[in-house]
Amino acid sequence: MEVTVKIFRYNPEQDKRGHYETYKVEADENDRVLDVLELIKGHTDGSLAFRRSCAHGVCGSDAMRINGRNHLACKTLIRDVGANITIEPLLGLKVAKDLIVDMDPFFDNYKKMLPYMINDSPLPADGKERLQSPEQRARFDESTKCIMCAACTTSCPSFWASDEYYGPAAIIAAHRFIFDSRDEGASERLQVLSETDGVARCHTAFNCTNACPRDIHITQAIGEVKLAMVTGKLD
Amino acid sequence: MAGRTLPLSKRGFNFETTMWVFTRFTVVAMYGLIIAGLIGGLMMSAKTGANLADIFYWAFFPNKAGNVIGAYIGATILAKLMVSAFVLVVCGHGVHGVLEILDDYFSAPRVRRWSRNFIISYAVVASLIAMYVIWNR
Numbered sequence: 046m047e048v049t050v051k052i053f054r055y056n057p058e059q060d061k062r063g064h065y066e067t068y069k070v071e072a073d074e075n076d077r078v079l080d081v082l083e084l085i086k087g088h089t090d091g092s093l094a095f096r097r098s099c100a101h102g103v104c105g106s107d108a109m110r111i112n113g114r115n116h117l118a119c120k121t122l123i124r125d126v127g128a129n130i131t132i133e134p135l136l137g138l139k140v141a142k143d144l145i146v147d148m149d150p151f152f153d154n155y156k157k158m159l160p161y162m163i164n165d166s167p168l169p170a171d172g173k174e175r176l177q178s179p180e181q182r183a184r185f186d187e188s189t190k191c192i193m194c195a196a197c198t199t200s201c202p203s204f205w206a207s208d209e210y211y212g213p214a215a216i217i218a219a220h221r222f223i224f225d226s227r228d229e230g231a232s233e234r235l236q237v238l239s240e241t242d243g244v245a246r247c248h249t250a251f252n253c254t255n256a257c258p259r260d261i262h263i264t265q266a267i268g269e270v271k272l273a274m275v276t277g278k279l280d
Numbered sequence: 281m282a283g284r285t286l287p288l289s290k291r292g293f294n295f296e297t298t299m300w301v302f303t304r305f306t307v308v309a310m311y312g313l314i315i316a317g318l319i320g321g322l323m324m325s326a327k328t329g330a331n332l333a334d335i336f337y338w339a340f341f342p343n344k345a346g347n348v349i350g351a352y353i354g355a356t357i358l359a360k361l362m363v364s365a366f367v368l369v370v371c372g373h374g375v376h377g378v379l380e381i382l383d384d385y386f387s388a389p390r391v392r393r394w395s396r397n398f399i400i401s402y403a404v405v406a407s408l409i410a411m412y413v414i415w416n417r
Contacts, residue, residue, distance in 0.1 A: 206384035232290040239292025241383065241392065245300055248380065274297045277286040 046128060048072045050081055052093065053133040055140050063140065065131075066090075074124035078111055078132065082118060082144075095144040102258060105194030108135060109144050115196035115256040135199035137208060150208040151195050157211060157237055158219040163230030181226040184280065188221035188266055190259045197253035197263050203246045210246040211238070213253035213263045220266045224279055231279055235270075244271050299376050306373035313366045320362070360414055367410045375403040 048070050055063035068085050079100055086093045098104040100119045107118040110133040112126050123130075138146035169175060191214060198204050198212030219238055223231045238244050244267055253263040273279060325335045382395045 203384055207387040209387045226284065231284075232286055232292075235286070235290075235292040237292075239294050239297055241296060241389075242387075243292075243296065245296035245380070246383065271297075271300060273286075274291050274293060275301055277288065277291045279284040279286065 046072065046074060046123075048081060048123060049129050050085065051129075051131045052082075052085070052144070053140075054093075054143050056092070056142055072123055074122070076123050077119055078116070078121045078123065078126065078130065079107055079118035081123065081130070082132070093144075094142040103192060105192035105196075105258075108194040108196040108199075108258075109133065110135060115200045117194060117196070117258045120258055135195060137199045137201075137205045138195070146195075146199075148195065151198055151212065151214065154198075154208075154211040154215040155193070155218055158215050158222075159230055159234055159237075160218040160222065162222065162225070162228055163233070164227060165229065175227045177226055181280075184226070185221050185224040187261050188217045188224075190261050191217045191221070192259060193218075194258060196256040196258055197261075200252040200256035201247075202250055202252065203248060207242070207246075209242045211243060213247070213267065216244060216247070216267050216270055217261065217263055220270055223270065223273060226280070231273070235274055238270060239274055244274070247271075299379070303373055303376045306369045306376075309369045310366070310373065313362060313369065317362060317366075320358075363414050364411060367414070368407055371403050371407050371410070375399055 050068045050070060051065050052068065053063055054060075054066050068089055070081055070084050070089070072081050072084065079097060082093070082095055082097075086095075095109070095118070096106040097119065098106040100107070102117055102120040105117065108115060109118055110116075110131075111118065111121055112131055115135065118132075132144065134140050134144045134146045138148065138151060141147050164175065193214060195214060197217075198214045201210070201213055203210045204212045216238065219234045222228045223234050247264075247267050249264055249268075251264050253267075254261075254265075257263055321335055324330075378399055379396055382399070383392055386392050386395055
């Protein structure tokens with residue numbers, strides 16, 4: 046089938062503003078949008094820039110707006126988006142070139158969540174590992190699935206308004222450690238999240254949950270963090 | 281294993297969190313007041329033998345002279361307390377909504393402080409005027 050692909054193009058060395066270019070390619074309906082992009086870059090226009098790495102929905106590099114919604118290009122089939130496809134960079138982050146955005150603000154917010162285990166208590170008597178029951182592990186299982194693709198954060202209207210807002214992905218990163226029974230840094234993270242640009246900026250629009258390629262219930266997780274602030278309960 | 285609970289001072293319970301909780305409670309309070317008002321209205325309408333038009337008239341134009349039920353119910357202390365509670369709850373809820381929207385667009389701390397002071401002052405003045413109108417007619 047012939048697929049018409051309209052792609053946002055912007056080269057900061059040549060263009061004052063972005064524009065769209067349209068390409069027509071032959072593709073199978075079971076091909077992925079990433080395959081179509083590779084086809085265009087390999088055979089039609091080698092100057093097209095986009096991120097990709099594993100190409101199997103694990104690394105989260107190729108998140109982009111496909112027909113107005115955030116998706117991973119490697120997990121989106123042509124048959125699901127039709128023969129007319131519009132591909133744009135993620136919203137809310139500065140475009141570096143074509144479909145590549147500057148992820149620095151996104152990762153800066155991520156770092157503010159202290160996304161690592163904090164535990165200064167001495168090791169257990171046997172000197173080995175800190176044990177955790179399956180129930181305790183299940184408490185934060187959802188948030189461990191995040192691949193940091195930024196599809197959620199860049200679909201959030203609060204983040205579009207101001208990239209000072211930490212965004213859903215950063216809050217998910219905090220959630221993963223706040224509810225981990227082995228971690229002792231919940232207080233520090235909740236203090237950060239209680240700032241004006243923290244969870245208060247979430248207006249429960251549910252865009253993040255809809256955009257997540259890993260099907261994480263992000264809005265629910267943000268709600269759990271809000272409740273932890275109010276009740277102090279971490280289990 | 282004992283449950284992990286953070287004390288109030290260690291869970292980031294500040295103005296933002298307080299307003300978030302307040303906004304949730306005010307929604308519940310609004311629904312409660314609306315239901316209580318409807319039930320009260322229906323009970324009083326039944327007592328006075330009102331028809332549906334009268335009930336709607338009372339619900340949307342309370343205390344109007346010439347309206348028997350409105351004049352009867354609207355003048356009571358309970359009705360005034362109900363309306364006062366509703367105005368205060370709605371005002372508090374609405375103010376936080378406006379603050380949230382403004383915070384989305386004003387990210388500079390100084391501008392946010394000014395917008396908050398302005399909106400909260402406005403809400404306090406508006407609430408005081410509303411109380412004056414409710415209790416002095």
